[in-house]
Amino acid sequence: MSGSSSNGNGNGEGKGDHRADLERASGGPRGTISDSLAKPLARRFYKEASTGDVAPFQILLDGRAVKTPKKRALAVPTKALALAIADEWQAQVDTIDPSRMPLTRFANTAIDAVSETLDAVAADIVAYAGSDLVCYRAETPDELVALQSRDWNPIVAWADATLDARFRVVPGVVHVEQSSEALAAVGHALTPHDPFRLTGLHVLTTLTGSALLALALESKAVTVDAAWNAAHVDEDYQISLWGEDAEATARRRGRRAEFDAAWRWLALLRT
Template structure:
């Protein structure tokens, strides 16, 4: 499935490959500031500042959040930049930007996208063989499915192989309903965790504190890790996975703080 938040951030549903190539060719801006601060405003929001000047989002809105821990995490990203500012190394900033600029007006679309993942979730599709992989999937994914079934009141249909299966519409509607109260920032983070893991159920378990970030990430890569153990790891794939893990951890931090659990 496409990454809706990337499309929103780009301003259109552009080809993601073309967008990635364009970004790779773009010259990174030079660092123009010395000090990064977080300042509490009169409205209670925590604004990130560069040399005393407020940071603006890509949509030219004020980069200010109710959650001080997240604002300080964003400030840390800006402070860690070297001679150039590389957005790829600033996942908290990117998630906050899209949460402030776009998600408030398209929250229903973002929630619908998460619910669509739940209808075609990674955890539904099981290996037929080898037995060691079958057992690992059952051991790691089974408890998550049991939790989700109890949480949302229904049973999921599992399949062996890749042929799609149809899930109970009422069950999916309850999952969608649970997303409606979410504020833009945790909703954006939930979507990021969903797309990176390929599983709305893992992302929901992460959001509700059923899984830690390490547990959810490991569950998302059961198949890949089994293959690595038997066939070795591709360096390029490993680098991409590390980059995605950085973004996943940023989403997990936001979900934990917004849920009142603090840093994971």
Template sequence: MCAWEVKRFWKEAGVNEVEGGFAVHLDGRAVKTPAKAPLVVPTRAMAEAIAAEWDAQEGKVDPASMPVTRAANSSIDKVRTQLSEVAALIAAYGETDLLCYRAEAPEALIALQAEGWDALLDWAHATHGARLAVTQGILPVAQPAEAIAALAAQVAALDEWELAALHDLVGITGSLVLGLAVVQGRLGAAEAWDLSRIDEEWQIAQWGDDEEAREQALLKKEALLAAERFWALRHPAATDAN
């Protein structure tokens, strides 16, 4: 069944182990994705999170309040059907990574960027052999082919669930390095958000805040944290170990 634009008709959402993973059932009826594929996810933790989102619905189903369900649907309907294309799209962020583009002035902002970003670029080099070039200003800088290939290999090794999470982590921050750092445990999504906002927060400190822009930023931060959670639900054993 398709959940979108329907009212709640079920009493209870449950989880059942099935071939290929775990399915969510509403009063015994299996949930399907918007493309009518079986909503079967790889871990019980993910299925239970989805079931909890369905149980929380009152009246009309609100997809905006169901981030795990939406991410799982995207993993199945979109990412799985074009795995290599999505991986390539994500990997391409390495060629224009946010962390590589520094301000030309003032010195205080230059120092903030260096303090926040240099350690992550060093991590990418030490961990993956990817030394990205840094420039000042907005003119593009060519990145070493071996560095891009090393980062792309990390992305290409991921499955559809992992790519769905990484897609949002990278797209929202504008940084492949930050996205990989989150999923590989170098830092949390909240810290990645702060690092990705150095320029914006500097401008706000100088010229003041805009209410509409702040609301949009909060929505993006929520989506970033949701992506981090989706990755963790794909790897519950690793999360429990931490």
């Protein structure tokens, strides 16, 4: 999971990491879903990637159905998502690079992993809500307090109004139990448990440290850029003080690409 604060070097890690402190204090959620497309194919062996015409829409290579690592059909609920996945396969040149195929990776994960652990994945998202980033606030300095309030208060207000979930907002990082009613409301928002939707929401949740941000983004209550910026208020504040660290910036760029892909995944599921 990405941290929300950084140390004096502005690298997003270390004892200034608000999110890491919070997870240590609370026991924390379990982390990201493992990626089931771990071993890339050595070379491109097909001429054309396409899709089937009937739901669930299969991904085809030279007319033959693609299989997941567990030998299941690589098939998704919407034509738009299938076409986007086929485009990823078509874009490969000499070798197949999974790092450039996020939608394919999400599909494999949804089909091979999440479909077998639906309740556990949903429970993990609810666990994030139990120690949600936007509910734990800095006490000083005043500028950071104001930035957190500006970007996080609307998310908490959205959860109160839309999910009917009354989340406690507290100073510091010492874990505070949220009400069972609030957590149940988040759990209800995840039903019915669909492996494709849960995959996207889990990726967004683990990248931001906030189930509420993930749900608000899915509901279009916040824009993609606003959600990303809200997840990095602490980190951006530290960068404004200490400057950027090249290695941390590269890692953040990778997280942003994954974040954008997860948002696109959810959008294509609704198309």
